[in-house]
Amino acid sequence: MVTTLSLELFSLAGKVAVVTGAGAGIGKGVARLFAKAGATLVIADRDLAAAELVAAELRAKDRAAIALCFDLADEASVTRLFDEVERSFHTVDILVNNAGIYPKFPLDSLTHAQWLEMQEVNVWGCFVCMREAARRMRTGGKGGRIINISSVGAARTAVHHQVAYNASKAALDSMTMSAALEYAPDGILVNSVLPGAVKPLDPRPKAYSHVSPTGPLMAPGRILLGRAADAAEVAGPILMLASAAGGYITGQTITIDGGFSIS
Incomplete structure (x- = not known):
């Protein structure tokens, strides 16, 4: 039986949550769970049609949700996203920094352009999301939560041909700790989660x-x-970090890999 205390601990009622890359995969799972917990959802994705489908699904269940298009590789696009959220809801309480790219390139043929694209999107793009969300959280004066979606590959090599990707996620985890230190006085908690294998294992077309x-x-x-x-x-541990249940956790990397990293 679910108790009132447990509902309060994991409730996101009254919170505005921006979930990037929420048109599919982990982001979509997070959006669905956050909506059940009472949050107002901003479904942000480069694929606006996919984002609209998720938002429509949530609204059909009487959950508050809007879809917005943005491109993580374009700093101006990221800024516009958070400007629009601020205009619509006057606040940002939670950011789930999930969007990113993950092509696999053999180490001995990895090009400078491929390396730079990975870092530009997964490192700089995610940094800009953190920066823009935190600026608004600071202005609001109510604190906030930032959860960065990293990878088990940031800490333990798991898949071949991901040297550029793993480096980008290791950088994201380092930024998580730095941001947690910077923003703690403002009540903004910043953490990373490191998923292992998540179904579907390879959702992008092979051509990518x-x-x-x-x-x-x-x-x-x-x-x-x-x-x-x-x-x-x-999504479950991400909800914990976003809610009162995670109110004393910051600067941490939490691995969600089914035991892979100790095998």
């Missing part, structure tokens, strides 16, 4: 990546729980 995923994460027995996670299973 040069190679299919192989490596330790795909090896039999390496995921101790025996399967990839559902997006909802990653």
